[in-house]
Amino acid sequence: MIESLSRRALSGSSGTYHVHALELAAARERKLKGLNVTVMFLDDTEHTFHVEKRAKGSALLDQVYQHLELVEKDYFGVQYSEKGCLPTNNRPECMRWLDPSKSIKKQLGNCQYPLFFRVKFYVSDPSKLQEEYTRYQFYLQVRRDILDERLHLPPSTACLLASYTVQSELGDYQPDEHGPNYLSHLQLVPGQSDDMEKKIAELHKLHKGQLPADAEFNFLDHAKRIDMYGVELHRAKDNTNKDIELGVTSVGLVVFQNKVRINTFSWSKIMKISFKRKQFFIQLRRELSENYDTILGFNMETYRSSKTLWKACVEHHTFFRLHSPKIRRRFPLSLGSKFYYSGRTEFQTVSEVKQRGRLERKFVRSPSKYLIRQAVSPSTLEDKGKSLSVPSRPSRPYDNKVTSLGAKEPRKAWEDDSHLSDDDGGFLERTLEGPFSPGLAGRVLSYADEEPPSPTTNELYDTPPYSASHSPTSQMVEEGLATIVLHPDEDGKYGFNVKGGANRDIPEAKDLPILVSRVAPNTPADRCNPRLSEGDQILQINGRDVTHAHHQTVVQIIQEARSTNDGKLVLVIKPNAIYSGEEYEEPPYQYVPVGEVLRTPSPSNALEQSMLLLADGIASGALISQYELLYRKHPDLTCDEAVKPKNINKNRYRDISPYDSSRVILKDSSGGDYINANYVNMHITGTDTINHYIATQGPLQSTTEDFWQMILEEECTHIIMLTTIVERGRAKCHKYWPNLGESLTFLNIVIKCICEETDDSGSFVFRDFILSDVKNNVERDIKHMQYVAWPDHGVPDSPGLFLSFTERVRDARKESSAPIVVHCSAGIGRTGVLILMETAMCLIEASEPVYPLDIVQTMREQRAMMIQNASQYRFVCESVHAAYTQKIVKPKNNFSR
Incomplete structure (x- = not known):
């Protein structure tokens, strides 16, 4: 029976379905219909990805990010060109970013050229990047920008950055391993010369102990201050037909002429961005004293370049300023471009990574290329570089396979341990108080969708107000x-x-x-x-x-x-x-009047207006953005005396030096005429008053006698000390005075301490000294005022005690016309804060407007790096506003001219 059924079943019509064979055939067919896309990476490697023909750009981007195992992926993108352009020719309109929301086939067409993985959004501060691997990718991008001469920088800065590259790749300088020409085969800077290599080698010696992650962090920390950091230049013409270049950054729209930044329009100042054919427009927010809006127009080279710049503005503003992308409502009959940024913002990226936590991971670093020592063009060098062998380097425990630092923040340049101070030398400026976090973002950089007006900055492309009356000629x-x-x-x-x-x-x-x-x-x-x-x-x-x-x-x-x-x-x-x-010539598109109902009432006087602008700047974060655009050291002033062999050991920090033009010169010191101190003179606008200071470092044991010789020769009667002797186990200042009732004797001077008192809050210590001039047998009373409550990290919690101390300093000034000596540790950070605060108080009393950024610039024209970091600047601005609003200091007679 069973045999019969089996035969019947098999003898009739039958069928077979080969599932596996058909699956393989379908896969082959899909592969033939798909796209193979080659992507070039920042370490000069390449990889080919396969995507479906109808796939969107997001599919390729996901594969790229997965290939690199990137976590903080939203800072990056992929560029392509239909004409085979390289992303090194400074013509952004030739390169296009792969749009994740559009079809890959429609974007690439029949493009046979490779795509390029690049940084799209340059982070304003490397401390915002939580992953060591992300910082490494940024480091590779900035290095490439320098070598391709997209990033223009002075030779001294180029050598400094190159020294961090050498530290990252070769480790600590070893005299027995690193001979006189050990850098000659490494491609480090454009136009590399023997003199530059010697300078790089000298700087390399100073980075001892820095791991690759430390060196790369410091590389980025210095690179972020370069004017053209992260800027793609778009060629344009102003209304006078002069050639200019426009770029987009996290701060806003920047204007360059001959590779020199001449203006910045911050996002908080811009109300609207638009383009029409070859013309690009920005509408500026009106100031408190204005009853009009201003539109500036620029003529771009082509319609494509105009739209490319507009899209870059849209993306950068959304990414850096908003909590999340705006959801656009679709109108079927709407005109104009429908482009908008749909990716994640910086705020979302940082929030997600901080919630996830940092990953412990290992990755391989790519060494520098060999440098061809012959006359070749940069383009030729670029082409040849891909086929060159890489230099060998000594084996280190952390070489190639590098463990991430985890929760440990990279060590700053010149630092001896992991604790940093506001007054430490070595470019220790911090934009944020500690690593970046969304909770702190509002204190320094706002991500709010709408922002109040920014302080008046008198920027170069601000349009002069229109007047129908007679205008001076x-x-x-x-x-x-x-x-x-x-x-x-x-x-x-x-x-x-x-x-x-x-x-x-x-x-x-x-x-x-x-x-x-x-x-x-x-x-x-x-x-x-x-x-x-x-x-x-x-x-x-x-x-x-x-x-x-x-x-x-x-x-x-x-x-x-x-x-x-x-x-x-x-x-x-x-x-x-x-x-x-x-x-300052008026642009062709200048004013767009708006209804009188939108007019902002102007303050009754300039002082009140400046205080309103100051409050807006504090609230919006524009205050910090403007501060960070200011130079730290005047580019035209030298510090030659400080680096002479006989003087170099008299500097507490090797990178904090006095300008030659305003330095204090000792007349009768056995150790020479040099001391690390500058005259700082602050003129009070609208009056004949000039507040005289001597800003100096905290004395070393070896410079204590020079310090007192300066006090003697300058006839000073007051010393303001804004640090303690030791902070976090690190010496900040030598104890240059004797104990109560004791004396300190030098060749020309004897110092005796006759009084020492601490105020009720324990925040200040006041001492009285008697200085005896041995040669002339003359005595002088010296008042010593020490602020001991300033935190060893950061700034005071509130302005109250600081304002009280500044008032004591102002009272002391009335007793003598001699310069007041002010010092902290380096003589730039807290020292600058006090000088700015007293200057602002005097301006308020004179009914004059207070513009803190102008005061910082005036100080930095006399001593470099005054007010060392953004935290200090924000604190003193808050203190100025508190002194005015709380009427701690009040306007007196109107001294205005």
């Missing part, structure tokens, strides 16, 4: 100079302030040029065509040469001009060399 005289004729307004003011000039009190100090320090909006100086600009040098006033005049003399000449010849003021100026004074 200007005409060019000899080449490079201009004559400007001003008449006072109804209040008798011209609307500008000056700084600089010779100093009667310090004859040996170098004369500073008379410069325009501020131009008030909607005043005669503001309505000039071209506009009188911050940084312009005044050479003549009403025919009088003022190139070597004292500051007080210049102020007096300007004041006297109001009462003679109908108040006519004729200025011969030399426009600022960097700004050239030509960018």
Whole structure:
């Protein structure tokens, strides 16, 4: 029976379905219909990915990120070009970012060229990156930008960054292993020379003990301060048909001319961005004193370049400023581009990574290429570099297979241990208080969707307010100079302030040029065509040469001009060399009036207005963005005396040096005339008052006698100390004074301590010394005021105690006209905070506006790096605002000119 059924079943119609064979055939067919895409990575490796023909860009991006095992992937993207351009030709319109929401086939077409994995959003601070591997990818990108000359930087900075590359790849400098030409085969900087290699080698020796992750972190920490860091330049023309270049960063839109940044429009200042054909527009937020909006127009080379720049602005603003991308409502009949950024923002990326925690992982670092020592073009070098063998390097425990630092933050440059201080040397500036976190973001950089107006910064491309009334005229005289004729307004003011000039009190100090320090909006100086600009040098006033005049003399000449010849003021100026004074021409698209209902009432006086702007800047985070754009050291001032062999050991920190032009020169010291100290003179606008300071480092044991010799020679009577002797186990200052009732004897001086008292809060210590001049048998009383409550890390929790201490300093100034000596450890951080605070209090009393950034710039023109980091700057700005709003200091008589 069974046999019969089996035969019947098998003898009839039957069928077989070969599942496995058909699966293989379908796979082969899909593979033939799919796309093979080759991607070039930052370490010069490449990989081919297979994607389906109808797949979107997100499919390829996911494979790329998975291939690299990237966690913080949203900072990166993939670029392609239909014409085979390389991402090194500084023509962004030739390169396009792969859009994750669009079909790969539609974007790439029949493109046979490889794609390039690159950093798309350059992080403003490497401490925001939680993963060591992410920082490594950023490091590779910035190195490539330097070698491809996309990132322009001075030779000294290029050598410093290259020294960190050497430390990362070769480890600590070893005299027996690293001979005189050990860098000659490494491709480190463009135009590499023997002199540059020697400089790099000397810097390499200073990085002893830094692991690769440490060196790469410091590399990025210095690179972030370069003007062109992370900027792709888009060629454009202004309304005068001059060539300029526009770039987009995390801060906003930046304007370059001849590779020099001449202006920055922060996101908080921009209201709207648009483009029409070849024209690109930005609409600026009105200031408190304005009743109009300003539109600036730029002419791009092509429609494609205009749209590329617009898309970059949309993406960067969304990524860096918003909590999450805006969801666009779709209107079927809407006109214009429908592009918007749909990826994750920086805030979302940081939040997710912090919740997940850092990963312990290992990865292989890619060494530098060999340098071909022959005359070849950069493009040839780029092509050949891919086939060159890589140099060998000594084996280290952490070489190639590197364990991530986990929760440990990379060690900063020049640092001896993991604890940093606000006053430490070695570029220890921190943008944030500790590693970045969303909870701290609001204190430094806002991610809010809408922001209040930013403080007035008088930026280069700010459009001068329109006036139907008579505007002063200007005409060019000899080449490079201009004559400007001003008449006072109804209040008798011209609307500008000056700084600089010779100093009667310090004859040996170098004369500073008379410069325009501020131009008030909607005043005669503001309505000039071209506009009188911050940084312009005044050479003549009403025919009088003022190139070597004292500051007080210049102020007096300007004041006297109001009462003679109908108040006519004729200025011969030399426009600022960097700004050239030509960018103030009105753009073709200037004003878009809005309804009177939107007008912002202007404050009754300039001081109140400046306080409103200060409050807005603190709240929006724009205050910090502007501060970080300011130079740390004046590019035209030298510090040659500090690095001479006989003086180098007199510096507490090797990178904190006094300018030669304003340094204190000892006259009768057995150890020479050098001391790490600068004269800092702060003129109180609208008055004849100049507050004199000597900003200096905390004395070393070997420089204590020089310190007291300076006190003797400068006839100082007050010393302000803003640090303790030891903080976190590190020496911050030598104890340069004797104990109570004891004496300290030197060759020319004897110091005796006769009183020591601590205030009720335990925050301050006040000491009285008697200084005896041995040679002249003269005694002098010295007041010593020490602030001991300043935290060893960071800034005070509230301005209260600090304002109280500053008031004590102001009271002490009334007792003597001699310079007040102020020091912390390096003499730049807390020292700068105190000087700015006292200057602001004096300005408030004089009913003058307070612009903290201008004060920082004035200080840095006399001593480098004053107010060392963003935390200190934010704290002192909050203290200034508190002093005004709480009426700790009140306006007195109006001294305004």
